Amino acid sequence: MNTEEQTYDGLIKACLGAREAILASREAVVVSHVDADGLSSAAIMCTALGRIGIDANPVFFKQLDGSALRSIADLNPNLTIFTDLGSGMIGEISELDIPAVVADHHRPSQAGKHSQIAHINPHLAGGDGSIQISGAGCAYLLARSLSPANKDLAQLAVVGAVGDLQDQSQRRLVGLNRRILSDAQEAGLLAFGPDIRLFGRQTRPVWKMLEYCQDPFLPGLSGDEEACIAFLKELGIRLGGERWRRWIDLDQGEKSRVASALMRHGLRAGLASQRLERLVGEVYTLLLEREGTELRDATEYSTLLNATARYGHSRIGLAVLMGDRDQAFEDAQRLLGQHRQNLVNGIKLVREVGITPMQRVQFFDAGSAITDTIVGIVAGLCFQMADRSKPLLAFADTPDGCLKVSARGTMELVHVGLDLSSAISRSAQAVGGVGGGHNVAAGATIPPHKKMEFLELMDRAIDAQMPRQAKPG
Template sequence: MDQMLKKAAECAETLKKCEEAIIVSHIDADGLTAAGIMCMALEREGIDYTTKFLKKLDTTALNEIADIGRELVIFTDLGSTMQKEIDALNLNVIISDHHQPVGVTLEHHLNPHLFGINGTDELSGSGTAYLFAKEIGSNMDLAGLAVVGAVGDMQDAKTGRLIGMNRHNMQDGVDAGVISVETDIRLFGRQTRPVYKLLEYCSDPYIPGISANEAGCIEFLRELDIPLKDFGWRHWIHLNRDEKQRIVSKLMRLCMESGIPPYKVERIVGEVYTLQREQEGTELRDATEYSTLLNATARYGHADIGLNVCLGDRDESYTFAHNLLAQHRRNLVDGLHFVKETGVTTMKHLQYFHAGYNIQDTIIGIVAGMSASTESVDRRMPIIALADAEDGIKVSSRGTQDLIRQGLNLAVALRESAEQVGGTGGGHDIAAGATIPKGEEERFLAILDTRIGMQLK
């Protein structure tokens, strides 16, 4: 940790020598919050900046960035897998990333993996940017965005709480008064959904009689003598402690009676993170809902809107983002329906589905992750999702902690397999992505199946 903070301080000193910079980041919640943190840190330091958001960083994008001609390029939540290509352009760069590094290590490269810290669940891209920002100036109040980004990157999924350096950042947020932490139900929608809807949309775990069963959820609450309405629909945040405990206890009993494995049942309860300075009853109040709102912007070509929300716009940009979120939710439901209807194809060591243009390439990874909780997907092997994109075939993959313990590393497997068919890839051991040429899907999957098999041996 000390060595990483020392490197962050070195990067900050380099930054302070510059008068202008371009911040280049990824189009997900972690990338948006990382960029938001960096934008505010630079603004407070009086450094002029512009931003650029990318679906992926490749040589074409790098050449475009070089042509812009800014004094300094700051990569947040990407860059670590393209160091050789970045170095070849002789750019003045700082990389603040958390994905598994590839190739040479550039001088100003801040990445947890370089310091023995796991970027999959111990430090997010936004968390790395926050450590950088702390060395630039007095920026502890930005820890809230770091928590939103970490949660959006599913870094709390393994244990039901943030761990490692993420936890240090979280504590900064608590100390700064921007975050509060409590143990509570971890179902999505604590702030914004009526309680019966919060239960109905529970998919991890899938609870028979509750999940996707509105009438069943209403009856469930009536049996517990919990009113659905007061002056309006009651949300989880409106319930008292006794009502919450009764719901959770009965949910757990239902799960056990349905034969749901204990490790899935345990996911129902864990740590939740509340943004103390945001309005109660809005998506921005809850870290999980906030991150989903951000995903609904950049993944549909509106990264500027998501960034503005991170920077504090609660008027026009927030309203626009809220409208995008409604469409995003419909697209995810449609995507899951597609997977359930078409099913998955099983190979020796992996399972996959090819969505074509039925699921947008910018959300195929989210759908892949959500599909892992459905009955049609076997959690004993990784799920690989493919979708048509403008520049080829987008590939997203998701594994499980059990598979990681057996040796699975999707970042390595996808990168090496993609390179063999003329593509690129990378990411984390449990979740990674790639882009491959159209027409190479069958060969890519065969190579990937073999590589995953070798890892699991």
């Protein structure tokens, strides 16, 4: 692997190549992925293009497969800019002769190495797209190469990176993401620093924030509303006056009291200190957004975006990213309420159907009870409470009769050899499906009747990746 500096230089060089193609066109189709990172990427690109008078037409896809590509080719655009997807299909894009720029952070297919398309991807410059930089980060570097004035879009790249969970393994953004972070800070748009890393600091009553704590799962508190209220009362934390107090309403003394009490509680419950450390880390605040709204915090912002995109309402999320604080923001908040309910139901369902262990992987099948667009999020949440020594595979039916698979691993497993991206892309291909992603999280779509065959292939592929001495039996 190259040094960070070399990867950065490689990306900047690729951006300059793409710049020529962009400046030579009057209009462009921006193709992106239906998640928080994809939406942030599209918002960055569309804004940057608009600023130089290029008409941008955004379109979103769940997965960029052959038929998606043909529908893009049918539009016959002068230029197509793929963001947060495209690298896995670079060979097919060039075969279809689509004039294109690709800014993606997923692992490129083999064909990526000898394509003529302007291709911005950290993997091509010896980097790692799973934590170093997101799709939105790549789109941002491209936007900044179009004009330094686009530095104000860096905050959206932070939202995208956080949406792709790139801050999870180290509890802070790392690698090239830190350069983007500095840009956002210099622009005066974003602040970052250590804080409790529970979801809902801006918008939830403190007891509710504790109740929903999943990473780590706190026995005796997570999922138990009354216990959380009692816990806070015992610490002398006032829960509300005119309205429920949120984390942001607590003073510094109260915050550290709660944080250290949570640590003590976790230790007494037998949690390893390594897991407990996850309670605290770096958080990202968008300074121009109103306090107490989802948009003020990068994690809550990205969840709001997922709540639009994952349900076929990408345009609502995109409108919010591009500045709409009226109708689109209201609609997004309404969708967020439904999304939360769906996640709660999803976790309940997984408890009911159970997780089935195999030798090297474990899985659950949600059937049609969890939509394929959020089964990966549910898998991530359930994985916090499950056996973390094996990757978790989650299945869900897609509306068009296929089977969606989402795979989640841990950084500990990646450090000893796990690469879900290569395991899933090969196994899916072997059963007539398509897949890819990152070493720690990946996904695929396969024919439904091939599920068992696919599971066997995955089990064997992961077995081959893991060190011999760690093998059970």
